[in-house]
Amino acid sequence: MSKLAWLRKPIRGVLMDITGVLYESGERKAIEGSTEAIKMLRSADIPFRFITNETQKTREQLDGLLHQLGYDVFEKEIIMCVPAAKKFIRDLSYRPFLLVHPNVEPEFQDCDQFSPNCVIVGDAAENFTYENLNQAFHVLNNNKDSILISLGKGKYYREHGNLVLDVGPFAAALEFASERQAIVIGKPGEEFFRMALDDMKLRPDEVVMIGDDIVGDVGGAQSVGMRGILVRTGKYRTADEAHATVKPDAIVKNLKEVIDRIVSMDRPYKPILPQ
Amino acid sequence: MSKLAWLRKPIRGVLMDITGVLYESGERKAIEGSTEAIKMLRSADIPFRFITNETQKTREQLDGLLHQLGYDVFEKEIIMCVPAAKKFIRDLSYRPFLLVHPNVEPEFQDCDQFSPNCVIVGDAAENFTYENLNQAFHVLNNNKDSILISLGKGKYYREHGNLVLDVGPFAAALEFASERQAIVIGKPGEEFFRMALDDMKLRPDEVVMIGDDIVGDVGGAQSVGMRGILVRTGKYRTADEAHATVKPDAIVKNLKEVIDRIVSMDRPYKPILPQ
Numbered sequence: 001m002s003k004l005a006w007l008r009k010p011i012r013g014v015l016m017d018i019t020g021v022l023y024e025s026g027e028r029k030a031i032e033g034s035t036e037a038i039k040m041l042r043s044a045d046i047p048f049r050f051i052t053n054e055t056q057k058t059r060e061q062l063d064g065l066l067h068q069l070g071y072d073v074f075e076k077e078i079i080m081c082v083p084a085a086k087k088f089i090r091d092l093s094y095r096p097f098l099l100v101h102p103n104v105e106p107e108f109q110d111c112d113q114f115s116p117n118c119v120i121v122g123d124a125a126e127n128f129t130y131e132n133l134n135q136a137f138h139v140l141n142n143n144k145d146s147i148l149i150s151l152g153k154g155k156y157y158r159e160h161g162n163l164v165l166d167v168g169p170f171a172a173a174l175e176f177a178s179e180r181q182a183i184v185i186g187k188p189g190e191e192f193f194r195m196a197l198d199d200m201k202l203r204p205d206e207v208v209m210i211g212d213d214i215v216g217d218v219g220g221a222q223s224v225g226m227r228g229i230l231v232r233t234g235k236y237r238t239a240d241e242a243h244a245t246v247k248p249d250a251i252v253k254n255l256k257e258v259i260d261r262i263v264s265m266d267r268p269y270k271p272i273l274p275q
Numbered sequence: 276m277s278k279l280a281w282l283r284k285p286i287r288g289v290l291m292d293i294t295g296v297l298y299e300s301g302e303r304k305a306i307e308g309s310t311e312a313i314k315m316l317r318s319a320d321i322p323f324r325f326i327t328n329e330t331q332k333t334r335e336q337l338d339g340l341l342h343q344l345g346y347d348v349f350e351k352e353i354i355m356c357v358p359a360a361k362k363f364i365r366d367l368s369y370r371p372f373l374l375v376h377p378n379v380e381p382e383f384q385d386c387d388q389f390s391p392n393c394v395i396v397g398d399a400a401e402n403f404t405y406e407n408l409n410q411a412f413h414v415l416n417n418n419k420d421s422i423l424i425s426l427g428k429g430k431y432y433r434e435h436g437n438l439v440l441d442v443g444p445f446a447a448a449l450e451f452a453s454e455r456q457a458i459v460i461g462k463p464g465e466e467f468f469r470m471a472l473d474d475m476k477l478r479p480d481e482v483v484m485i486g487d488d489i490v491g492d493v494g495g496a497q498s499v500g501m502r503g504i505l506v507r508t509g510k511y512r513t514a515d516e517a518h519a520t521v522k523p524d525a526i527v528k529n530l531k532e533v534i535d536r537i538v539s540m541d542r543p544y545k546p547i548l549p550q
Contacts (some may be wrong), residue, residue, distance in 0.1 A: 126405050128405045
């Protein structure tokens with residue numbers, strides 16, 4: 001397949017991961033060319049959304065950080081796991097035990113957390129202590145109807161130059177101990193991608209997803225019918241290009257390179273109006 | 276099947292778990308009847324071994340504890356994971372990174388731990404910190420040929436009256452993050468049970484295994500051809516009696532009840548000499 005085959009179909013919308021695409025985790029600066037790329041997308045009038053499994057920051061904090069880094073974004077353009085998970089547990093009347101980062105605990109303060117029958121595990125980082133994991137296990141073990149919700153299922157991410165464990169391994173630990181499967185709210189969960197598509201009112205085949213996570217971003221997007229583009233920034237590693245199951249539609253240096261292509265092509269991206 | 280069907284074949288040897296069978300984890304006293312049961316086995320001249328995934332104590336410490344609790348045992352009767360793992364890595368020249376309990380770290384002091392190409396994960400308890408798990412992940416991630424060894428794969432055990440996570444969930448976390456399978460040295464690994472059988476010079480169908488772990492003890496023993504007996508002490512829970520895949524050959528109140536039956540039966544247990 002040609003390297004540019006992914007450009008042959010119209011692109012009417014763009015989904016992007018944030019960490020590793022707009023900035024490197026743990027670094028307080030934008031990835032080269034990324035602020036310009038977002039400006040170009042907005043000038044070209046191509047709808048876009050950010051879709052992130054970030055669960056160490058609230059939407060407001062993340063929006064604030066992006067502005068500090070020079071990004072011109074709106075809070076409503078950021079699709080996050082925590083609001084989606086809150087809606088899920090409210091609709092089904094679950095009372096959560098939180099194994100999440102202290103930064104996002106306040107977001108759940110209006111949820112009934114008494115006598116929990118549900119564990120919500122996010123990227124808790126230093127909060128992943130033996131004691132906290134034992135408590136989460138007890139909630140699952142004491143009630144066979146209690147459920148495990150994982151905010152994404154990423155394996156690892158890059159922080160201060162090192163790879164560190166993401167939520168996925170800890171969800172896997174609780175799955176193994178409690179003999180049940182986590183409900184994944186976040187990438188690569190299909191429902192989460194569909195929420196973003198609905199928000200843009202676009203079909204999967206009209207949208208490309210750009211991310212640094214071969215499985216969570218690229219594989220997840222492809223599984224709902226989007227094109228998946230891998231950037232060589234963030235947690236990208238050379239080995240990702242030979243991944244056993246996921247083959248990206250394109251692999252690019254960074255966000256700038258892919259957005260350059262999208263906005264500069266001979267306008268196959270304008271809406272094709274009904275005849 | 277009759278409840279006593281497991282007694283119809285000769286029993287020429289007995290394997291027993293320690294924690295949850297001889298004493299409750301975290302409690303400094305023997306389980307009622309268990310010291311007497313061991314005395315009865317020895318008087319009846321039935322060979323026995325203790326087989327344990329205990330990786331918070333050395334063999335010497337465990338032997339010392341059993342004596343304090345009133346057990347008349349010999350160190351050589353205790354089959355443990357750590358010596359088996361040490362033999363394994365020595366034979367194959369692996370250099371371990373240790374994610375184990377501080378008590379057993381000294382047992383590895385004569386192993387080359389420079390530039391590790393192998394992670395050994397045991398029941399590290401409070402040593403299961405985010406930082407230590409990240410370090411273990413790096414060893415696996417930085418070298419695709421590095422291996423993960425799990426000292427048993429228990430899900431949880433009882434300590435001070437509460438269930439706490441065992442090594443298994445943390446091995447599962449590292450398996451998920453590093454996309455490789457752990458080599459299990461310990462129960463329910465078949466090799467580990469075979470080591471114990473070899474030590475007694477008995478065949479699997481001549482031996483019963485007694486434990487409180489439906490999967491690790493009962494299922495593991497049955498998978499090599501032994502009879503597996505579940506005791507209602509230790510981490511036993513009522514739900515174990517309806518386990519989806521493992522059906523014990525018998526379920527008994529405690530060690531005493533099963534040993535009573537074994538020693539008091541109409542001597543089908545004496546060796547059947549060749550004609």
